[in-house]
Amino acid sequence: MTDAALTVKDLWKIFGRGADKIIGTPDADLSRADLKAKTGCVVGVRDVSFEVAPGEVFVVMGLSGSGKSTLVRCLTRLIEPTAGEVVIDGHDITKANESELRELRRTHASMVFQHFGLLPHRQVIDNVAYGLEVRGVGRKERREKAAEIVDLVGLSGYEMSYPDQLSGGMQQRVGLARALANDPSLLLFDEPFSALDPLIRRDMQNEVIRLHHELGKTMVFITHDLQEALKLGDRILIMRDGEIVQIGTPDEVVGAPADDYVKDFTSEVPKSHVLTLKWVMREPDGQAVDGPVLRSDQIVRDAARTVLDHRGPCRVVDGDTVVGLVDDEDILRVVVAEESLA
Numbered sequence: 001m002t003d004a005a006l007t008v009k010d011l012w013k014i015f016g017r018g019a020d021k022i023i024g025t026p027d028a029d030l031s032r033a034d035l036k037a038k039t040g041c042v043v044g045v046r047d048v049s050f051e052v053a054p055g056e057v058f059v060v061m062g063l064s065g066s067g068k069s070t071l072v073r074c075l076t077r078l079i080e081p082t083a084g085e086v087v088i089d090g091h092d093i094t095k096a097n098e099s100e101l102r103e104l105r106r107t108h109a110s111m112v113f114q115h116f117g118l119l120p121h122r123q124v125i126d127n128v129a130y131g132l133e134v135r136g137v138g139r140k141e142r143r144e145k146a147a148e149i150v151d152l153v154g155l156s157g158y159e160m161s162y163p164d165q166l167s168g169g170m171q172q173r174v175g176l177a178r179a180l181a182n183d184p185s186l187l188l189f190d191e192p193f194s195a196l197d198p199l200i201r202r203d204m205q206n207e208v209i210r211l212h213h214e215l216g217k218t219m220v221f222i223t224h225d226l227q228e229a230l231k232l233g234d235r236i237l238i239m240r241d242g243e244i245v246q247i248g249t250p251d252e253v254v255g256a257p258a259d260d261y262v263k264d265f266t267s268e269v270p271k272s273h274v275l276t277l278k279w280v281m282r283e284p285d286g287q288a289v290d291g292p293v294l295r296s297d298q299i300v301r302d303a304a305r306t307v308l309d310h311r312g313p314c315r316v317v318d319g320d321t322v323v324g325l326v327d328d329e330d331i332l333r334v335v336v337a338e339e340s341l342a
């Protein structure tokens with residue numbers, strides 16, 4: 001038993017007839033293309049395991065067709081997994097019967113979709129209150145709760161509007177409010193901002209960050225956009241052909257990409273915005289050093305001014321221990337590499 005908010009163990013989804021007979025046979029080791037050619041079945045998710053800690057923002061990213069949507073839908077059995085285990089908040093989703101599953105979806109895991117899925121004939125307030133209504137919460141109480149959440153997502157004044165009177169960004173705020181109204185322990189986002197204009201999209205990302213600070217909910221966020229993943233994620237799972245290629249913090253994914261697929265994703269990222277000093281520092285050489293002391297988990301860009309303003313190397317610490325030194329050259333190496341990309 002772990003205290004993870006979400007545990008996914010040996011999860012498989014194979015689409016097609018006879019899919020459940022493939023796992024455990026040599027055919028399960030075939031590549032996606034070979035399995036399709038031999039059996040007609042398509043691997044959506046292949047033997048995926050990971051844990052998400054309470055309060056963590058866990059991003060799943062990969063190119064189109066890599067299996068992100070299938071994975072997130074398997075978490076609440078909107079798609080039935082072929083094999084494996086999913087435990088949310090101590091509840092084994094894979095063993096739940098229909099009514100337990102409905103209850104789990106209502107109270108433990110809410111989903112925000114790209115196509116908002118709002119009820120067009122209902123006002124904002126009743127869209128947000130819908131989940132509470134289904135749970136049998138009385139009209140007065142659910143409207144009060146919904147009004148609170150509408151305010152929380154910045155939609156005060158629009159309670160009585162209908163979805164088609166709102167912009168895409170605002171509709172997605174309603175989607176977010178509706179998911180939050182159930183007070184779930186886990187929020188699942190399936191590419192929620194992909195259809196929005198870049199500026200609105202940025203606003204919504206900031207909104208998610210703000211809500212996360214305020215509410216501390218555990219989040220699983222699907223995206224194909226690395227910038228979005230780096231901005232939001234405490235950790236990022238990178239998928240290809242249904243499989244995990246790498247799981248790491250943003251600086252690990254950028255600083256030590258697992259293979260060329262990940263390297264390709266990260267090659268255009270401004271490294272100084274993501275890498276921490278840990279990735280650029282040198283070994284301490286035993287010489288006495290004075291001046292500024294910086295934390296190893298500080299982002300290079302944020303530390304740059306201090307380092308560049310100081311003559312000679314600065315100490316980098318982990319707690320009380322000096323773990324390295326950085327000087328102008330170490331900082332400039334990252335920044336100059338970045339400029340050569342531009």
Ligand SMILES: Nc1ncnc2c1ncn2[C@@H]1O[C@H](COP(=O)(O)OP(=O)(O)OP(=O)(O)O)[C@@H](O)[C@H]1O
Binds near residue numbers: 066068224
């Ligand atoms: N119902 C289905 N039947 C057969 N194959 C499917 C089905 N749903 C998805 N697939 C296949 O499973 C693989 C993973 O698809 P999935 O939609 O999960 O990828 P994705 O990473 O979410 O892509 P996108 O970003 O385009 O949504 C793809 O090869 C897809 O064609």
